[in-house]
Structures are given as structure tokens and as C-alpha cells.
Amino acid sequence: MKVVAYIRVSTKGQGESGLGLEAQRDYITRAAQQNGWEIVGEFVDVVSGKLAIEERPEGFKALALCKEQKAQLVVAKLDRLSRSVLHIAQLMEQIDFKVATMPQADKFQLHLFAALAQQEREFIANRTKEALAALQSRADAGDAVAVQKVKNRSDALAKGRAVADITVANEQRMKNVNAHQATLQPHLLACLYNKVNTLQSVADCLNTKGLRTPRGSEFTPTAVRRLMLAFNVSF
Template sequence: MEVVAYYRVSTGAQEKSGLGLEAQVDYVHSAARQQGWKVVAEYTETVSGTIAPQDRPECKKALAHGLPVLVAKLDRIGRDVGHIAELMKRTSLKVATMPLADNFQLHLFAALAEQERSFIASRTRDALAALKARADDGDVASIEKLARRAGALVMGRTQANRDKASKAILERVTTWTESVRDPIDLCIRKGATTLQQVADCLNDKGIGTSRGGEWSSMQVSRVMKSLSLSFPL
């Protein structure tokens, strides 16, 4: 079966790092080999997932082929269930991480993913509220420690500064953690069965820790737990 590959990176940081794109290409070509699909064209663009697929220049080109569109993960084509449902009226969608799923199943996955993002946002707000409560109680040291670990310093100790710092910390840590989800997942899919093997895989790829250093099994364990990633049984 012939397919058209579509890759999307959502920010300038992802575009410059190449990690987001590299992982997507790896997913797509691995799935194509395993399923016997022939990738006849590939399109890449940097655009927010909030923009409907039909309104993206490169995605339009992919759809114009009239062939199934293959993406690395469902959120690369879109994060809005409505957008995905509209797209499925025009083409057959294939997802590298779920190669056997049909359009109906993908629609269900999209709905579940949207709900999970809502839960994550709620948990993030709860975590921010907990930090704010600790700051209100005078526990500024803990926020300063988190800020230093995230590469920032709390400027002053007013309530407004504490609120801004804690919010920036949470956003920075969450963004970085999500940026290593695909590389870790790919290491596992390629045969890594232990924490140290994942660490070695990430180090071999030149992917640094949040501080730019090399990975250890303990660091991998903490990040995998945060991302709810695990080894296959």
C-alpha cells in the first residue's frame, strides 16, 4: 500500500533541536517497513496543533495525493477531536504507533487523549496551587531550589514574583519532560529492556538530560515514571 508521510513540529525549539522531527521520521519509517507500506512522499511543517489540518499548507499537499496519510503519533495530525473527525471524512489515516487501528478506533483514541490532556492540565493547576500555598506559608526556599534546577532564579520574593516563578518552573519542566517522551519510547521499541540500556541509547543519540549531561539509570527511571512509560511485559 502506498502512503504519504506527514510530520509536524509545533514550536521553533522543536524545529531547531531536530529531536521531535527525528523521532517522528523514525516512527514512520519503522512502521512502513513492518507493515509493507511504501512511503511515496513526505511533508514537514512547523505549525501549532490548534490549526485545522486542512488549513496547513504542507498538510494540504499531503492530502492532495488522495492516499492514506501516515503520521508518527495521532497528536502530530491534530489534538482536536473535531479536526481529526473532519480529516477522516477526506482520507484514511494511519498512525505509526497504532498501525492496525482503523479510523473509528483512532477517533476513540483521539477522544481519550483529549480527556487525558484535560486531566494533566488539572493536575498541573493543582501542583501550581500547592506551590503557591507553600510560598504563602513562607517556604520560598523550595521554590528557589526548583527554579535553580529548571535553569531560572526567583527575582525577589514578592507574591507576584513567586507566582510567576512557580508557573514558569512548572511549564519549563513539563515541556522538557515531554520533549524526551518520543526518544525514550523509541529506545524501548528498538529493544532496550533495562533502565541502563535506555540511558545508553539516549546518550548514544546525543540527547542530554535537563542539565545537558549524560543519562543514568536513576534519571531514566524518574522521567519514565513521570511520563507513565514502562517496559513491555
């Protein structure tokens, strides 16, 4: 049987570090070996599980390949497809899929597992909400331990938001740098086409054109070297 492997991690950090990604790939590979599945493709998304798989960039491609190859989709665990019973039920109407950690499960069993998992998440969320409300109530009543716990949680949340803000800012900065570099590429190639053959001469060529680095500075040999590396060009 042909299968298309689909792997999903929720954060960019997990995607870059391989945290969770390699484990999912290992589950799928072992299940394929044990059940005689032929893996005809692999797709990896770094997105939230709140999106339906057809709304994810690589998920959409994985579904298309399944239909093209008449293959089944395979994931390591059910929550890699979705944490929503609705999304999983809708997917069942489109294609057949397998879960590596329970390869013999049929559609009814998978639907049941998805429903139980969603119910457990809702129970946990409610219990957490009730516990936090009780903690806040004790803190409001003057309980010193509760007051400290509320403060610790508030500090942790603030720190998390600060880290998220920094991450977003860095990502935007890199987008701006890449966009600026893209505007410089034709000018760099023109300078190289004119037979300049040192980093300083390229810097002089770009500066003469009135161009500046992403930081707004004049070009130096070091800045030119970085730009040439970004575009994989050389003398």
C-alpha cells in the same frame, strides 16, 4: 497501498535540529516496510498542533496529494495529526489515515485513543493548576519553601519569555535584512554587468549609487562578498 508521510514538529528549533523529526520519519519508514506501504510523498510542518492539518502549509499539500494519488495519510503518532478530538474526527470524514506506531488500528480505535489522550491532557492541566494554587496559598501563608518555589517558577517563566522575545526579534531582524538585500539585488547585478571585477570596485559602484548595507553603512569588500554569496553570484 500508497501513503503520504506527514511529519510535524512544534518549534523552529526542533525543525532545524531534526529533534523529533528523524524519529518520526524512522517510525513511518519502518511501518511502511513492515506493512508493504508505498510512500509517495513526504511533508514536514513546523507549526503548533492547535491548528487543524488543513490550515497548516504542508498539511494542506499532504491532503491534496492523498486525494490526487488515492493514498492514505500516515503519521508517526496520533498527536502529530492533532491533539484535538474534533480535528481528528473531521479529518476522518475527509480521508483515511494510518498511525505508524499502531498501524492496525481502525477509525473507531483511533477516535477512542484521541479522546483518551485529550482527557488525560485535561486531567494533567487541572492537576497542575490545582497544585500551583496550593503552592501559592502556602507561599501566601509564609511557608519559606513554597515562597522559594514560587520565585523559582516565576524566574523560569520570565527567562522563557525573554528567550522567546529575543527569538522573535532575531527573526524580524533577519526578515528586514532579507527584504533590504532584495532591493539591492538589481543594483548589484547592474554593477557586475558593467564589468567591475573586484570586490572594492563593486563596493564603489554601490556606494556611488547612494546605497547602504542593511546596517546603514557604506559598502566594503567584505559587505559585497556577503551580498554576492546571498544571491549566489560571482564575477
